[in-house]
Amino acid sequence: MSRRTALQAGVSAVAGSWLGTAPSLAQASKAFPTRAIKLVVAFPAGGPTDLTMRQLAENASKVLGQPVIVENRPGASGSLPAAQLQSTQADGYTLAQLPMSVMRLPFTTGLKWNPVEDLSYILNVTGYAFCMVASTQSGLKSWQDVVAWAKAHPGKLTIGNTGTYTSPHVTSAIIAQQLGLEVVHVPYKGSAELMRATMSGEVMVAADTSAVIPYVDQGRMVALNVWTEKRLPTLPKTPTLIELGLPTTQYSPFGLVAPKGLPKDVQARLHDAFKQAMEMESYQAMLQRFEMLPIYMDSARYKQFAQESTVKEKAALAKLGPQA
Template sequence: MTRRSMLQAGAATAAGAYMGVGASLAHANKTFPSRAIKLVVAFPAGGPTDLTMRQLADNAAKVLGQPIVVENRPGAAGSLPAGQLQNTAADGYTIAQLPMSVMRLPFTTGLKWNPVEDLSYIINVTGYAFCMVASTQSGLKSWQDVVAWAKANPGKLTLGNTGTYTSPHVTSAIIAQQLGLDVVHVPYKGSSELMRATMAGEVMVAADTSAVIPYVDQGRMVALNVWTEKRLPTLPNIPTLIELGLPTTQYSPFGLVGPKGMPADVQTALHNAFKQAMEMESYQAMLQRFEMLPIYMNSADYKKFAAESSVKEKAVLAKLGPQA
């Protein structure tokens, strides 16, 4: 099944099921929700994460019958929303987006809470594809140009990312280590800030999500590589890291969590509403805009994936060492 047919199939499923699911949720949860819900997003307003999450929230609000208000809390490798939940009532009225980068933080910072055990996992909704691009001002036209320039100018190649210990940062550091490159990693608070900096020539190369593709299409950036197992359909001429001789892939699912101890019926109500919201055509179209695919996991599978990711990240960071 092609990527477009997957999106269209999801939208078609939603059209017939919307009213039935909404009615069953209202019947099963007579008291929840009785007021607005706050969804805290880990990246700045205007970027791909923010825009897709706002569409998802709008859709889920229609199912739940109450507004869902989005609040942006960027920075700290995406950990601020989930950190906020550590001091929030577990009543379902405050939930958060959880980037997988948070699974690294127990091993890189003095995080006082456990991302696996100290959250209620609601649903995983989507994930990022990643790539590297060069500023048109840099004069770099290909990944081979980047490697050659970095080797000829050690310590001078500036490589932007969406925040310290995010997937773009850690994977970029792994790539640099594999190639023996001395580069300067420059963190930004999110994709929109990184894109502005790259186009302004503040950094020569940027590692980001596939949200950069419109800038490439417009001729404002040059695509260098993609981090998926296979080439992206929208960048068919751009090689994967594997094709470039680097045994590295990276993708980063993310979803929604609540405070630890959330009542099971509230967690189920939120899960069912957001699952229905995922299937609506408006959300599918927003994902397609940013080359993001729906990646559904139920509550149990999502928590299991988070636990497995935590173990993997610990091993990767140990291998990477202080170069990150």
Template sequence: MRRRHLIQLAAAGAAGTALPALAQSGAFPNRPLKLVIAFPAGGPTDITMRSLADNAGKVLGQPVVVENKPGAGGSLPAQQLQTSPADGYTLAQIPLGVFRLPYTTKINWDPVKDISYVINVTGYAFGIVVPTDSPLKSWTHFVGWAKANPGKLTYGSTGTLTSPHLTTELIAQELGIQLQHVPYKGSADLAQAIVGGHIMAAADSTGFAPLVEAGKLRVLNTWGEQRLAKFPDAPTLKELGLNIVQNSPFGIGAPRGTPPAVVKRLHDAFKTAMEDPSYVQALARYDMLPMYMSSTQYTKFAQDTFAKEKALITKLGLAKPG
């Protein structure tokens, strides 16, 4: 009898300790969440991520508030995770530039180990554009002018060490041309610069699409496996003889040590949000597509990408000394 009584007491005690934990996990989230994104308001990342955040907020029952934090090659949101509580209430967009950071800058955190990878949501469609009235009517003209005028052809990107910057430098290296890079904080600033005549070309995601459709810009090439339906006349880099494909997948991360149950709750909510037609339509405006990776898949992607980006940075001669 005594033994049975002790077992019952132990079971009751275990249930008692489990209940607060269950209640606590069931209560998440009980206040608004913050999603920090790496680019300014008004660009394709901002517009599509706001749609995703709105959808996720409906699933979670709490608003997901977007905060724009541009600059530093898209790495500021990930850096913010390093000083945020691991409670799931602060999330960050993780662009590819995050995986390049340790090779070019001295930092005291690890992009793979110090982020809880929640879900990958999409990637970009990229290309190079010039003003419609530019004498560079085609990619052949672009390359020819650059060869005849080393270092004088100016192009803008969405920031130093972003995918548009590094991919354009890789293209230039492959072709043996020298270009002059001008970094901007995001697609909106870059669009103003090229329309205003401050630069000769722009390398960007298809945030330039409205300006192309308005007749202000011309697409010289795109960077996917296949031509974009919106710009069927623009050849891919592969068609132009360059074995380069860039779509720069990105997703959402949380601080290291975020409880697995919270990561799963976030993953499930954002996965449902990805499937909402309003988000798919927002992506389609920029020829972007849903690109789902689970938390486990996204973590493996982070590990693999970290190694690949080291090779790219080394190839371009951009690694920090020492």
């Protein structure tokens, strides 16, 4: 069984905008695209999200007949690309990657726009499973070791994540709350930075995506738990949170959005082009490299999923309270 097939089997559970003038957008959409498209990514260059999105952009360029150029805007819990769209013309020439963390921001910040209603949803492209890992140099060999150490040293356990109010941050905070642990949550700007910090001993534990599995395969990290409903075949010896007595699961699809008011024909053109790009072997291979899954949702289903996610995240944050 291939690594990708195995991972798929293990993750089965799976405001105001610039509208422009209607006539000019209608005219522009007829020949769309006639120039390069910018795709703004919410994470730093060189990490798994960036690399997979660059491959997707390269593939989409071939379908669209125009370059799709990636621009990185990390920080602010992954919200900067979508926030940029709030003052961008809705003509299809600027797109953004939309992390799940953006769905939490209406409940954690003074966000002035609505992530569900103030964006045009194009399609969902992929997603991560999550896990916790520690450096093999840390001396921690299991999740039980981590819990025992944290209880013996209240407030000393450091758990790194990929940004404040990202899924790794919020879920690890929920886990600590469930266990009654005092921990320090340390945000980083992406997986690459977090892995460097974990291997250097800057943090003891990292909460990250399944993209860290290659570090485990190389013997540089030890996997402590996974956040899927069932064990990952790629980490068959690593227990789920449910097995560890914690009623928690988490996974994080993400996709592409455009400014509110995107013409329907442009939305359809972008959807079809990026769907073709998803199906290309080069993109599938890049996902496999980082233990990521192709998770397709069309425009309507993706927007519905976003709406459902805001309800779920609001409930989770309410339960967590100020500890996040």
